[in-house]
Amino acid sequence: MVQRLPEPQDVLDCLELNAFDTPPYYSTSSESFRNSIEGYSAPQGMYDPVIRSLHNLAHLFLNGTGGQTHLSPNDPIFVLLHTFTDAIFDEWLRRHQPGDIVYPEEDAPIGHNRRFNMVPFWPPVTNAEMFVPAPENLGYSYEVQWPARPLTLSEIITVAIVVAVVVVAALGGLIACAVRIHSQGSAETLEPLLAETYRRYSEEDRRLDKSQSVV
Ligand SMILES: O=C1C=c2cc(C(=O)O)[nH]c2=CC1=O
Numbered sequence: 001m002v003q004r005l006p007e008p009q010d011v012l013d014c015l016e017l018n019a020f021d022t023p024p025y026y027s028t029s030s031e032s033f034r035n036s037i038e039g040y041s042a043p044q045g046m047y048d049p050v051i052r053s054l055h056n057l058a059h060l061f062l063n064g065t066g067g068q069t070h071l072s073p074n075d076p077i078f079v080l081l082h083t084f085t086d087a088i089f090d091e092w093l094r095r096h097q098p099g100d101i102v103y104p105e106e107d108a109p110i111g112h113n114r115r116f117n118m119v120p121f122w123p124p125v126t127n128a129e130m131f132v133p134a135p136e137n138l139g140y141s142y143e144v145q146w147p148a149r150p151l152t153l154s155e156i157i158t159v160a161i162v163v164a165v166v167v168v169a170a171l172g173g174l175i176a177c178a179v180r181i182h183s184q185g186s187a188e189t190l191e192p193l194l195a196e197t198y199r200r201y202s203e204e205d206r207r208l209d210k211s212q213s214v215v
């Protein structure tokens with residue numbers, strides 16, 4: 001149905017979204033990590049009815065069995081796709097402070113409020129109980145090398161300014177040292193202004209000068 005898969009940058013973009021979910025907690029939510037990773041909003045967060053991204057885009061790429069909601073678990077790739085989606089969710093939990101995270105207490109579609117059980121799992125388990133980083137709470141972890149985020153323009157400018165200041169300071173220090181060493185070397189060859197041939201103005205002369213001026 002589509003000829004392209006999500007890009008690494010799409011994963012990085014959705015990991016930057018702060019809110020787990022936003023009203024109406026549905027496939028029309030904007031700025032929602034949940035709706036972006038699910039693939040109804042753009043990876044950067046804005047909802048647009050024509051957009052399919054991340055999880056949904058991969059389903060559409062699979063096409064056939066893997067592209068239809070009521071059949072897709074029959075395609076073995078389903079497990080890989082949903083495992084990787086869970087790995088992104090786990091990374092998102094790790095990157096965001098507990099204060100950023102708001103799992104809807106109410107008003108989400110049936111079964112999706114914080115304290116609702118996740119149907120059809122048995123024994124019953126709530127959404128809140130699964131809303132935790134896996135390594136510390138669920139006994140498994142993912143080995144994923146997340147792509148590095150490219151620097152933003154303002155970060156590049158900041159780094160360039162810091163490097164320029166350090167280079168200028170280092171060059172200034174080197175030039176100051178060179179000038180000092182050079183001037184020390186030439187001072188040794190200077191002639192003293194008061195050569196031995198001139199008589200020095202002594203304390204005795206000064207006393208004599210004073211007595212003369214009184215007269
Ligand atoms: O199996 C699924 C198939 C899907 C197709 C879409 C879509 O956005 O059109 N979303 C899907 C989710 C599935 O789980």
